[in-house]
Amino acid sequence: MSSESISQSINVVHPITLSHGKNAEVWDTEGKRYIDFVGGIGVLNLGHCHPRIVEAIREQASRLTHYAFNAAQHSPYIDLMQRLTAFIPVDYPVSGMLTNSGAEAAENALKIVRGATGRSAVIAFDGAFHGRTLATLNLNGKVAPYKQKVGALPGPVYHLPFPSKDNGVTCAEALKALDRLFSVEIDVNDVACFIVEPVQGEAGFLALDVEFAQALRRFCDEKNILLIADEIQSGFGRTGERFAFSRLGIEPDLILLAKSIAGGMPLGAVVGRKALLDTLPKGGLGGTYSGNPIACAAALATLDEMTDANLQAWGAQQEEAIVSRYQAWRRDKISPYLRRLTGVGAMRGIELAHADGTPAAAQLSQLLALARDAGLLLMPSGKFRHIIRLLAPLTTEAAVLEEGLDIFAACLARLD
Known part of the structure; x- marks a missing residue:
């Protein structure tokens, strides 16, 4: 098929055109079958065209295809947020907002932490990936291809080594780099948050060191800095638990969700401490398509399966x-x-x-x-x-x- 009408700045890993799929199998337009170990890059934890999700999409599409939640509430959004906040394994009161994607969830989290702390600096990690929007590019711990040729990026953002048994960076090394950062680069009182993936995706599935995660949580508590866990790829059962932060023995202040939240429908979320989510003024959060009713229905069906x-x-x-x-x-x-x-x-x-x-x-x-x-x-x-x-x-x-x-x-x- 011709791709002349599609931007050549989009990189496609596999030069095939898919036609349909079922669970872990897909077929291209030539009829060739493939076993899918990509899963939409972590979107399809429940597989292609899960019957329960497909039925939920069909049923909702016959009732209400869209309404902007900012204009008038709709029940799929309300029902999903009640279920989703109950699904988050933390001890504090949880609230949140729905977005269209993981990158949009990250962008909104940055707004929330700025509003809550009055600070603007963010600490991210080498090898991180948080999205392709302008602000999230600066969070990413990798230049090529994401940051090339786009000019100055929103900041200030600083990066630390990501400690993991999978890359050989120790907890001690990361803590030493943390100490240097606040001795040389930035005043700790200017930092709004740390953002970290419990398991880095783009970097090659590197699991965060448990000792470091707990030390970072303590540090954030001592310095009144917020901790954001990016569970966009690691969440919804990929590690065998609801979310990967549970294995670290910590509770983040905000959690970023997307990918397998809705069986392939475009949906994301920011959830976390209710006091934080209520910080910005009315109208500070939202979006025209955020929490589309069909996507919400798919997410509700997804949660039904994710016991x-x-x-x-x-x-x-x-x-x-x-x-x-x-x-x-x-x-x-x-x-x-x-x-x-x-x-x-x-x-x-x-x-x-x-x-x-x-x-x-x-x-x-x-x-x-x-x-x-x-x-x-x-x-x-x-x-x-x-x-x-x-x-x-x-x-x-x-x-x-x-x-x-x-x-x-x-x-x-x-x-x-």
Whole structure:
């Protein structure tokens, strides 16, 4: 199909055109079947066209397709926010607002923390990804391709090393960098918030160090700084729990949500401490499409499926399959490029690197093409595009998951 009418600044990983999908399988316009380990980049934790979500969309579309909540309330928005705030595993009173996307959730969170603290500086982390809008670009801990050629970005924003067992940065190193930041770069009293992903997505599924997370929470409490957890990719069961911050033993002040919140419909949210969400004046938050009734109906159906029992079972099944197969591949030495397994739960990355540890980006590109030809769609990540992130739907049938891992192994063994 011709793409002349589409901006060439949009990068497409797989040069195919999809027609339809069901759970963890998709078909292109030529009729070829693929097993989908991309899942819309983390959007489809419940798979393609989940029957309960499709029915909710159809039913709502026959009743009310849209109304701007700023103009008049509608019940899907109200019902969803009641369910969603109850779904957040924290001990404090929660409220929130709906957005169209994760980036929009991040933008609104920045407004909220400025209003609540009277401060403007933000601390983010190396390797972070929080969106492609102008303000979120500055939060991202990576220049290419996101920050190139766009000029000065809203700030002030500072970055710290992201401590994780998956990248070798220790808690002590990150805390030392934190101390230097406030000794050299900025007055701690000017900082409104820290924003952090409990598991970094774009960076290659790097899990935040637990000790550091707890030290950061204490630091924020001592200095009256707010802590934002970006759960856009790690949330809604990807790590086997509702949200990844629970494994860290902390409670963030604000939480950013999107991706798998609504089974593929465009929806996001900012939720957190009610006092913070009520800080801005009337009209300070909102949006024409934010909380569209059809998207809200899809999200309500999504939450119906995301019981703790389901999330734990799905996460454990997928984690066991991935970890056991990875360990077998390492034991059998199926590829000289196979390195670390990153992440937690079903949120896993597989690193490709040379014997000297340098990233094997060329081999990952080869793997993408080989796997696609064999009927498996994969997604790259990492600073050097050398880590495959596995984002198969949590609902993937065991046989389909194993088939996909078989294809992965066969293609991995063929790398030059």
